[in-house]
Amino acid sequence: MSASFLEELESIPLLDNHCHPFEVLPSPRDSTSYLNNFTEAHGGSTHTKAAKSVFVLRLMRRMAEVISLITGKETLTTQDGRIDADLLVRAREEIGDLYLAKRLFEVANIRSLVIDTGFPPPDRAIDLEVMADATATNYRKLLRIETHIEGLVAKANSYDELLDLLEDDLVDIRDKGYWGLKSIAGYRGGLEISPLHSRDEIVTGFNQLKKAERSGERVRLANRPLLESLVYRAFLHASRQNLPIQFHVGYGDHDVNLDSANPTKLRNLLEDPELSGANFVLLHNCWPFFREGAFLAAIYPNAYIDLSFGIPFLSIDEMETVAKAIVGTTPSNHIVYSSDGVRLPEIFYLSAIDGRSIMGELLSKMISRGEVGEGDALTIANEIFFENAWKLYGFDE
Ligand SMILES: [Zn+2]
Numbered sequence: 001m002s003a004s005f006l007e008e009l010e011s012i013p014l015l016d017n018h019c020h021p022f023e024v025l026p027s028p029r030d031s032t033s034y035l036n037n038f039t040e041a042h043g044g045s046t047h048t049k050a051a052k053s054v055f056v057l058r059l060m061r062r063m064a065e066v067i068s069l070i071t072g073k074e075t076l077t078t079q080d081g082r083i084d085a086d087l088l089v090r091a092r093e094e095i096g097d098l099y100l101a102k103r104l105f106e107v108a109n110i111r112s113l114v115i116d117t118g119f120p121p122p123d124r125a126i127d128l129e130v131m132a133d134a135t136a137t138n139y140r141k142l143l144r145i146e147t148h149i150e151g152l153v154a155k156a157n158s159y160d161e162l163l164d165l166l167e168d169d170l171v172d173i174r175d176k177g178y179w180g181l182k183s184i185a186g187y188r189g190g191l192e193i194s195p196l197h198s199r200d201e202i203v204t205g206f207n208q209l210k211k212a213e214r215s216g217e218r219v220r221l222a223n224r225p226l227l228e229s230l231v232y233r234a235f236l237h238a239s240r241q242n243l244p245i246q247f248h249v250g251y252g253d254h255d256v257n258l259d260s261a262n263p264t265k266l267r268n269l270l271e272d273p274e275l276s277g278a279n280f281v282l283l284h285n286c287w288p289f290f291r292e293g294a295f296l297a298a299i300y301p302n303a304y305i306d307l308s309f310g311i312p313f314l315s316i317d318e319m320e321t322v323a324k325a326i327v328g329t330t331p332s333n334h335i336v337y338s339s340d341g342v343r344l345p346e347i348f349y350l351s352a353i354d355g356r357s358i359m360g361e362l363l364s365k366m367i368s369r370g371e372v373g374e375g376d377a378l379t380i381a382n383e384i385f386f387e388n389a390w391k392l393y394g395f396d397e
Pocket residue numbers: 018019020116340
């Protein structure tokens with residue numbers, strides 16, 4: 001294998017097909033609030049759990065390197081070689097999110113983003129133009145459908161009014177500024193979605209939600225007949241407009257019941273002729289169901305698997321296992337790279353550099369075994385890192 005193979009691999013720009021806006025906070029972070037960005041743990045002292053994960057230990061070491069380069073100081077390591085979280089967080093807060101993002105995105109060669117604007121909430125999310133400007137990226141937005149519906153409940157006095165509002169928003173999704181949908185049904189009871197529910201059940205579901213809204217409670221679309229019938233309507237629109245639909249699958253939120261978040265539960269949708277115009281992107285490597293996800297993306301013409309090196313929060317070893325399974329099973333034109341970066345530029349960056357190095361080693365091994373040629377390996381990397389998502393999310397339109 002030529003040395004230039006790894007150089008060429010490094011030079012492929014990244015299109016991150018699943019990420020979120022940075023978060024804007026009124027005051028600087030301390031190490032506790034910083035660490036809480038890198039765990040899905042819930043209840044108890046989550047930052048301690050984060051600090052004890054291999055993911056965070058790696059993140060802190062990588063960030064200490066970059067921060068030392070930026071500041072010219074090497075004071076973030078303790079005598080026994082650990083990274084001092086308080087010092088690290090203070091240093092990165094002094095640099096500031098936007099300048100840090102600029103440097104990290106430059107080093108990682110991240111060019112384009114597909115952004116789910118449903119999280120963080122709008123009052124804490126950065127303006128996307130500011131984010132794109134700071135990171136020198138271009139982007140496409142996705143509409144998180146459950147969150148969008150929750151927002152409509154306040155404006156609708158009846159189920160039929162809700163349908164009208166939803167219809168207006170979805171009849172031309174691109175015209176509203178979105179290039180696809182994102183569903184979190186996997187975190188609201190599971191991925192098995194059927195349009196077959198009685199109107200009575202659905203209207204009852206709406207009335208319960210409206211009651212919650214009127215009494216000032218949090219509006220959370222979790223009633224299954226209502227959720228399933230509404231998101232299915234949205235999927236029909238996406239299909240008619242040939243837009244992709246992302247599904248959160250497996251690890252990604254503490255709300256998930258893993259049993260019901262297995263991607264094989266999506267079979268009905270994948271085989272539904274009414275939805276054949278939409279492509280389905282299965283997020284988070286479908287971890288721990290990455291083999292199931294890889295299989296679905298290998299056999300269905302409309303299924304893609306997301307290869308994420310950011311979230312879930314894994315060690316290099318586990319990410320290698322995931323990448324081996326996915327790249328080893330799914331044709332390369334059905335795999336798309338992501339970080340699931342959110343709130344801070346760190347996850348975008350760590351995912352990018354780890355993803356490049358893991359893919360470099362994996363493909364190098366395939367080349368040295370004579371399994372693929374260098375040209376094949378570069379095509380695989382180009383497709384996964386950039387080209388597939390470029391087409392899928394209409395960057396070429
Ligand atoms: Zn996400």
